[in-house]
Amino acid sequence: MLLAIDCGNTNTVFSIWDGEKFLCTLRTSTHHARTADAYFTWYSTLVKHYGIEADITDVIISSTVPRVVFNLRVFADRFFGCRPLVVGKPETLLPFKPRVDEGTQVGPDRLVNTAGAYDRHGGDLIVVDFGTATTFDVVAHDGAYVGGVIAPGVNLSLEALHLAAAALPHVDISKPQKVIGTNTVECIQSGVFWGYVGLVREICEKIKEEYGAPMRVISTGGLAPLFHQSADLFDAFEEDLTMHGLTVIHRYNKENGSA
Numbered sequence: 264m265l266l267a268i269d270c271g272n273t274n275t276v277f278s279i280w281d282g283e284k285f286l287c288t289l290r291t292s293t294h295h296a297r298t299a300d301a302y303f304t305w306y307s308t309l310v311k312h313y314g315i316e317a318d319i320t321d322v323i324i325s326s327t328v329p330r331v332v333f334n335l336r337v338f339a340d341r342f343f344g345c346r347p348l349v350v351g352k353p354e355t356l357l358p359f360k361p362r363v364d365e366g367t368q369v370g371p372d373r374l375v376n377t378a379g380a381y382d383r384h385g386g387d388l389i390v391v392d393f394g395t396a397t398t399f400d401v402v403a404h405d406g407a408y409v410g411g412v413i414a415p416g417v418n419l420s421l422e423a424l425h426l427a428a429a430a431l432p433h434v435d436i437s438k439p440q441k442v443i444g445t446n447t448v449e450c451i452q453s454g455v456f457w458g459y460v461g462l463v464r465e466i467c468e469k470i471k472e473e474y475g476a477p478m479r480v481i482s483t484g485g486l487a488p489l490f491h492q493s494a495d496l497f498d499a500f501e502e503d504l505t506m507h508g509l510t511v512i513h514r515y516n517k518e519n520g521s522a
């Protein structure tokens with residue numbers, strides 16, 4: 264069985280893949296100082312709690328935080344006796360060669376999203392991932408990552424207002440009933456929610472214009488459903504897109520002799 268690990272700047276997600284389906288998905292906050300032993304204590308407690316019999320033979324890691332990879336490598340080696348595949352490292356093969364400027368280190372999560380989305384939908388896609396940052400990944404006709412857009416994440420924007428302005432409270436995102444807020448919380452929610460709807464719409468429109476061929480827009484990430492339900496922005500929402508991409512890259516490396 265495969266343990267797929269997606270480490271973002273806010274959350275780290277573990278999913279167990281039995282070759283056909285994900286048996287469970289476990290989430291913890293991302294923290295670079297967490298040790299291999301601490302990961303295992305957390306992991307084994309939850310796996311036991313869910314009654315899952317997991318015989319992990321392979322581990323694949325995508326991490327937007329380089330410092331956590333060391334402890335995750337130790338975790339894989341010590342508890343499962345395996346050398347993990349790390350997306351973005353030269354020994355890990357990708358099903359495509361990113362077409363970006365020389366020397367650019369594309370976020371591994373974006374490469375993984377590209378592989379997952381192409382496997383399910385074919386090419387000519389925009390993948391919008393609502394993580395710590397909101398990223399737009401352009402997937403070409405042949406499945407290659409060819410660039411995109413990085414915008415500040417929804418929660419980051421809310422937090423920035425709270426941190427920088429003495430009179431603005433911390434506010435959770437939700438869809439406001441109206442645009443004109445009549446109290447501070449409603450005003451902030453309106454600014455960020457409708458601001459993001461506009462941001463996503465405009466960026467997708469401009470990408471399509473520049474790309475010059477019809478594209479489909481796929482969304483993923485914790486806050487994507489809020490926007491998917493509230494506005495006509497995406498052709499599909501796929502919660503497990505990054506995890507699916509990790510299974511695709513793992514399979515590709517198995518088939519091509521690198522895992």
Ligand SMILES: Nc1ncnc2c1ncn2[C@@H]1O[C@H](COP(=O)(O)OP(=O)(O)O)[C@@H](O)[C@H]1O
Pocket residue numbers: 270271272273274275393394395396416418419484485486
């Ligand atoms: N279901 C959810 N509802 C509300 N906020 C969420 C949800 N899932 C994630 N978030 C928030 O969205 C932001 C991005 O989370 P996540 O997608 O896990 O980011 P990353 O991949 O960058 O770690 C974080 O601030 C997180 O707390």
Ligand SMILES: CC(C)(COP(=O)(O)O)[C@@H](O)C(=O)NCCC(=O)O
Pocket residue numbers: 270271272273327368369370371372373393394395396397398413
């Ligand atoms: C843009 C990101 C910060 C998004 O990370 P996340 O929101 O998933 O934590 C990450 O993909 C990254 O660090 N990228 C490196 C630069 C690039 O992709 O061009």
Ligand SMILES: [K+]
Pocket residue numbers: 271372392394395
């Ligand atoms: K992400």
